[in-house]
Every structure is written in C-alpha cells, then in structure tokens.
Amino acid sequence: MASSKIQPRLLVADKDGNIYDHPDLLMVCRRGHEFALPRPDELMPLPEESDIFLLPGRNALGLSQETGRIEAQEELAVAAFAAPAHTLTAHAAYASQHDAPTLPLFAYGAVGFANGRFYICAKRVDQDDRQVFKHISKKLIKKNAHALMKQYPDNRLMQHLMSNCALTYCCPAARNLTLGRFEAPLPTSRACNARCVGCISQQDDGSRICSTPQNRLSFTPTAKEITEVMMHHGRAETEKPIFSFGQGCEGEPLTEAVIIAEAVRSFRQQGGKGTVNVNTNASLPNAVIELAEAGISSIRVSLNSAREEVYNRYYRPKGYTFADVRRSITEAHKRGIFVSLNLLYYPGISDCEKELDALNELVGTEKVDFIQLRNLNIDPEMYLELLEGIEFGPSAGFINFRRRLRKANPWLKFGYFNPHLPLEKEQAPT
The missing domain is CATH 3.20.20.70 (Aldolase class I)
Known part of the structure; x- marks a missing residue:
C-alpha cells in the first residue's frame, strides 16, 4: 500500500542508459499542461512486468524542496510503462529539447524512487491476472506455439497468431492462446x-x-x-x-x-x-x-x-x-x-x-x-x-x-x- 508520507525522488538517466535517483530533487508528474507533485492517493509500487524507459531528447524535471521550484537537469528523463490491468494517473515530467524525436507508441507514466523501490502514478483497475506471465516458462509458450502450427498447418490464421503474434510480438492474447486459457x-x-x-x-x-x-x-x-x-x-x-x-x-x-x-x-x-x-x-x-x-x-x-x-x-x-x-x-x-x-x-x-x-x-x-x-x-x-x-x-x-x-x-x-x-x-x- 502507498503511504501519504512517501515522497519519491526524481529519476534521471545518463547518456549510456544508466538510471539514478536524484539526491535532492523530488519526482514531478504531468497531467495535461499541469506540472505538480504526485497526489498522495495515486502513488503505488511499480507493478511487476512493467518497463522503464529513458526518454531521448528530454531533460528530467524535479522539484527543489529548498526553493520550491521545478528545475531542469542535464540528464535525460525517465518514464514507466505500467503492466496490464493498471491505468496511468499522470505522465512523466520533462523539458523537450528542440530536436527531441517523437516517442514510440507507448504510455509514459511518472515514476520515482523511494524506500528502495520504484513508485509510479497509476492505479490497478482490474484484478484479473490474464496477462501475467511471470511464472510461465517462455520455452513452454514456444513449444506450444510450434505444436499448434504443426497441428493446424493449413490454417493461415493459426499460423499468423503463433509465428507473428505469440513468438515475434509476444502478444499476451496470442500467448494465452498457446496456453489454452482466457x-x-x-x-x-x-x-x-x-x-x-x-x-x-x-x-x-x-x-x-x-x-x-x-x-x-x-x-x-x-x-x-x-x-x-x-x-x-x-x-x-x-x-x-x-x-x-x-x-x-x-x-x-x-x-x-x-x-x-x-x-x-x-x-x-x-x-x-x-x-x-x-x-x-x-x-x-x-x-x-x-x-x-x-x-x-x-x-x-x-x-x-x-x-x-x-x-x-x-x-x-x-x-x-x-x-x-x-x-x-x-x-x-x-x-x-x-x-x-x-x-x-x-x-x-x-x-x-x-x-x-x-x-x-x-x-x-x-x-x-x-x-x-x-x-x-x-x-x-x-x-x-x-x-x-x-x-x-x-x-x-x-x-x-x-x-x-x-x-x-x-x-x-x-x-x-x-x-x-x-x-x-x-x-x-x-
């Protein structure tokens, strides 16, 4: 459970992709055009099977407790892509450079660090675990996919779902099809x-x-x-x-x-x-x-x-x-x-x-x-x-x-x- 006393520190990334928590600045998040500290009721530990991204061409923004001002850093901003079943409540805060590339098609949640763990601005909105694969062997999915391709050699749809979706794109729905579930x-x-x-x-x-x-x-x-x-x-x-x-x-x-x-x-x-x-x-x-x-x-x-x-x-x-x-x-x-x-x-x-x-x-x-x-x-x-x-x-x-x-x-x-x-x-x- 998140606590109202938690104040995550800003995360930054160097040019080599190494991620650090800032010793002095607090995590800031963005909602539309507004930059602010996370609301106490929206912070949660970063869910398992989430991803952390560094954001090219975007400088990290953090709040100085001494001055009360948001300060831009030389280092790159960091964001998190929440695992399925979670909805972002705020985006990562950053200042874009004039030549910043357009970001790929992911969702960029505000993420910080406190008490030895990452925290994200998000809420779990579904208790279903249908897209959780942490306890399932990738070898099993691969084995089952190839078995289905062999079982249905003339079905182009099954071939597509296995070779492209399950094995290439790691589509959760296609992986579940290999497992016969959900x-x-x-x-x-x-x-x-x-x-x-x-x-x-x-x-x-x-x-x-x-x-x-x-x-x-x-x-x-x-x-x-x-x-x-x-x-x-x-x-x-x-x-x-x-x-x-x-x-x-x-x-x-x-x-x-x-x-x-x-x-x-x-x-x-x-x-x-x-x-x-x-x-x-x-x-x-x-x-x-x-x-x-x-x-x-x-x-x-x-x-x-x-x-x-x-x-x-x-x-x-x-x-x-x-x-x-x-x-x-x-x-x-x-x-x-x-x-x-x-x-x-x-x-x-x-x-x-x-x-x-x-x-x-x-x-x-x-x-x-x-x-x-x-x-x-x-x-x-x-x-x-x-x-x-x-x-x-x-x-x-x-x-x-x-x-x-x-x-x-x-x-x-x-x-x-x-x-x-x-x-x-x-x-x-x-």
Whole structure:
C-alpha cells in the first residue's frame, strides 16, 4: 500500500542508459499542461512486468524542496510503462529539447524512487491476472506455439497468431492462446475506416511516428479458419472462454462483418460456448446488427473522448461520424449485447470537466455497461498538440473521475480486460 508520507525522488538517466535517483530533487508528474507533485492517493509500487524507459531528447524535471521550484537537469528523463490491468494517473515530467524525436507508441507514466523501490502514478483497475506471465516458462509458450502450427498447418490464421503474434510480438492474447486459457485473439480485417493518430499497426506515409509495435495482418482469413481457431480454444479453455475480434495487428473488424458473422454462426451451431466479443470503433451500425444476430455476446467500443471534435482529431474517421458510433451502441443494446467502452485515458485531459460531462451523458443515455480504462499510447506532447485550441476545463484527477462516473451511473462497472459474461448473456444466432 502507498503511504501519504512517501515522497519519491526524481529519476534521471545518463547518456549510456544508466538510471539514478536524484539526491535532492523530488519526482514531478504531468497531467495535461499541469506540472505538480504526485497526489498522495495515486502513488503505488511499480507493478511487476512493467518497463522503464529513458526518454531521448528530454531533460528530467524535479522539484527543489529548498526553493520550491521545478528545475531542469542535464540528464535525460525517465518514464514507466505500467503492466496490464493498471491505468496511468499522470505522465512523466520533462523539458523537450528542440530536436527531441517523437516517442514510440507507448504510455509514459511518472515514476520515482523511494524506500528502495520504484513508485509510479497509476492505479490497478482490474484484478484479473490474464496477462501475467511471470511464472510461465517462455520455452513452454514456444513449444506450444510450434505444436499448434504443426497441428493446424493449413490454417493461415493459426499460423499468423503463433509465428507473428505469440513468438515475434509476444502478444499476451496470442500467448494465452498457446496456453489454452482466457481470451483468444481473432484478427480478421486488413482494412480500416479510421486513421487513428496512434494506430499501432499502420501509419500514413510521412507520419511523425516512425515505427509501429506490430505489422498489419497481410491476408483475410476465411470463416472456416476463424471457426477452427475458436473451436480449438473452446476445447482448451472450458471455464471462462472469450473470443475476441479486433486486435492490434488488424484494421476495423466491422469492415469484415460478413466473414465474422459466418464464422460466429458456425461456431454457435457447432455448440460453441463462451463470450464472443468484437473490439471495434463502432462505425457501422448495420454491421453491428448483423453480428448481434449471428451470435456475438459483446462489443467494446474504442474512444478517446465522448466529444465529437476531440474524437475526430484522434480517430480521423473515413466515411462515418460519431453519430454512427452512438447508433451502434444503441442497436447493440436493443439486441441484448453487452457494451463496453475502451476509453483511451490521458491524464489531465480525459478527466477534465468537459470530458466528464460528455462521457457521463453518453454512458447515462446509452446505458453503457462497462468502461475499460486503458492508457492512450502516444507521445504525450504530440497528443496535446493534436488537441490544441479545444477547451477542456479543470482536471478532476483519475480517482475523482472514476468516482463521479460511478455516482452518476450506479450500474456502471470498471476494468481493463473484456469480461467473461454469464451463460445467459451468450448469444445464439437468430
């Protein structure tokens, strides 16, 4: 448990990547345009399986207790990428040099050092351990992946999930598929009808983001290939199976609704049980209707904001509007589909008054069931530049943000992962 008396010291990195805690300066964090000390209720020990980054071209900022001023250091700033199930409450504080390179697509949490350990500005928002691998041998994952490739030599989807996702990108969902547990990924679409600034699988020519964490799917699997992977996972994970379309290595799954509907319908007709989920931008309401009738259980709608202008700046939709997103949620609920929001949380922006008001209205009007509090993976300053000129109002802080949403919408639940739904929530094809 974090203590209100903890005052982490500033972390700095030298040019060789060695990390030190500063003997005199305190850790400072950033929420939007505000620089401040961490709030006592937002510090926690750095979770296992988190990563620490040095930030090139960015000087560390720390608070002098003697002068009460924030001071820039010659050394580089340091940030932390929190392990899954945790949401950042503040970003690392730094001063960018004029030639600082754009940061890769990760989330850059404020991190400091106290009492012999690292502390991060973050909160655990989900108790599920589905993406914890500390006690699992990498050799076992590799062995199982190769066994599945041998078992399904003609299934291109299984080959992709094993060779690219599990073994090359170390995708947690694909690794779980090798282990026969939790949630199976089902990438299907090569195309997308949005041009997200922080897309992790494909960037426009000339983008400031020079690399992506993974490459886009290079083929479109058949319904038979998809169903075969689903049936395999359903036999392996018999307790709480989840099957998810819409992965980081693909485009927008609704653009392949016909294939997905055929696969899901076949899976259900063969007695397939479990939660069939679609991670989506919810751009095509008619496609959502088609998938609901085919037998999906839930959709997870990706948002950075419930305000259209803020949404458009990041998603840059092609051929759809925010009204289509809302209609998809409405149509899903009409058909008994569980609706989550995949809220890409950015400290100091997402928790501002205007954002809270808009999100409260969306959740309350559409009766959204669940909010997954995910981190927005992007260079923090790049995102602020993207939203320049939009009014946000004062920041409530992450804890108040969550508390106020729950008070206004008492049925609403929070988490990080797609929940497994009770048997009665599973959908049969109509």
